[in-house]
Amino acid sequence: MLDLKFLRDNLDEVERRLATRGGAIDLGDFRALDDSRRALLSDAENLKAERNQVSALIGRTKDKSQVQGEIVRMKAVSTRIKELDEELRQVEENLKALLMTLPNLPEANCPLGQSEADNPELRTWGEPTQLGFEPKPHWDLGEDLGIIDFERATKIAGARFSLSKGAGARLERALSNFMLDTHTQGGKYTEVLPPFMVNRDTMTGTGQLPKFEADLFHMDDPDYFLIPTAEVPVTNIFRDEILDGAELPICYTAHTPCFRKEAGAHGRDTRGLIRQHQFNKVELVKFARPEDSEVELEKLLADAEGILQALKLPYRVVDLCTADIGFSAARTFDIEVWLPAQQTYREISSCSSFGDFQARRASIRFRREAGSKPEFVHTLNGSGLAVGRTVVAVLENYQQADGSVVIPEVLRPYMGGLEKIS
């Protein structure tokens, strides 16, 4: 959510900066709603002030017959207040609805662009893997090795689900544990295990609602949503709270399944593990002071990159342009891992800074010092990493000519010493 006052005072600038995301955003309604809100508010408040005053007088008067006229008059005033409050409620509802559907302002140094084709590549790490033979895609590797069963997953649930077994299931678990252990080492991040189903307020706090309900799995018996990422429950840990500034930054990591409908992705990445309705992810979430968020984003990105480096998987870092960053994000860096079978880099992590956008929606604040005014924190998060896609990267990059897959060294302790899947 954008700051109402900032929006009011900088309407043109906001419109211009939001336009860099692509797709016109019309703020024409805003001015009218905002004006009428303030007019109604002022009318209602004046009447309330009068009512408070006169009611106090009535209270002080022992002989009520002396103030009978005032009582009758206040009855009418109260009726009028009720009407104004109702009008105000509707205007505020509309205003809030508008506000809640406005995306975040891209940060000033977010590169301008029209589409993902305009995302600058910041750096690459490692050389694209040279195998010296025709690489198999991971779905063939997985099925040939008997560690991934797509057909039966489809029988059990449907398209875009997978079933891992044996060394495949263990590889997924090994990666998850390796990532969590790495991030929590030395107390860098605190591990949390949040609910995988959340309520509407929580989904609204991080920006999935009200605009993107179609992307979410929803149950209506209790009105719950399956989380599309751990960002949602973890960021909302401090919803409606005021934190002690001395505790910032607060850094959490969480390993959770993620559930996504992938609505609108028909026909894209239909084979393999790349795009699933359910996948595991280790997430990194930070709450930081505004002046620290830029540095914290760099550190978070480095932490995510560290996993790929330890696994010796080649990757590149891309700076998402204004047209490609998500609804709530102010700045995003994607990490893309090299996939030999596709001869391309594919997204494996997305690290974003949200400024105070989520903090304002979810009301997450902090006090610099005891007694000082509460300020909004900055929230950040990133994948560290998407576990399913990391399985894909390991299988494809570590495959051998004979169809076996070598286990990356750092994972072997997590695989019971196993060095190769064959």
Next chain:
RNA sequence: GGAGGAGUGGCCGAGCGGCCGAAGGCGGCGGUCUUGAAAACCGUUGAUGCGCAAGCGUCCGUGGGUUCGAAUCCUACCUCCUCCGCCA
């Protein structure tokens, strides 16, 4: 799922339909005293909206209602606690 009880400021806790944004305590902050600290004492200490400001409004789990006036009365919902049942 059934039966009872409870939700007040960072925490504990009082609160008669008007004098309550709310006693008191703890904690926090400032001060006095002290070489320093503790103790003691004094003072101070919620959030938010509109407004240049003075100021005014709103918030006692949430929504609705009664009333000139609601933390206080009525109502629905939510959450928590206790007991019973069921259960990994």
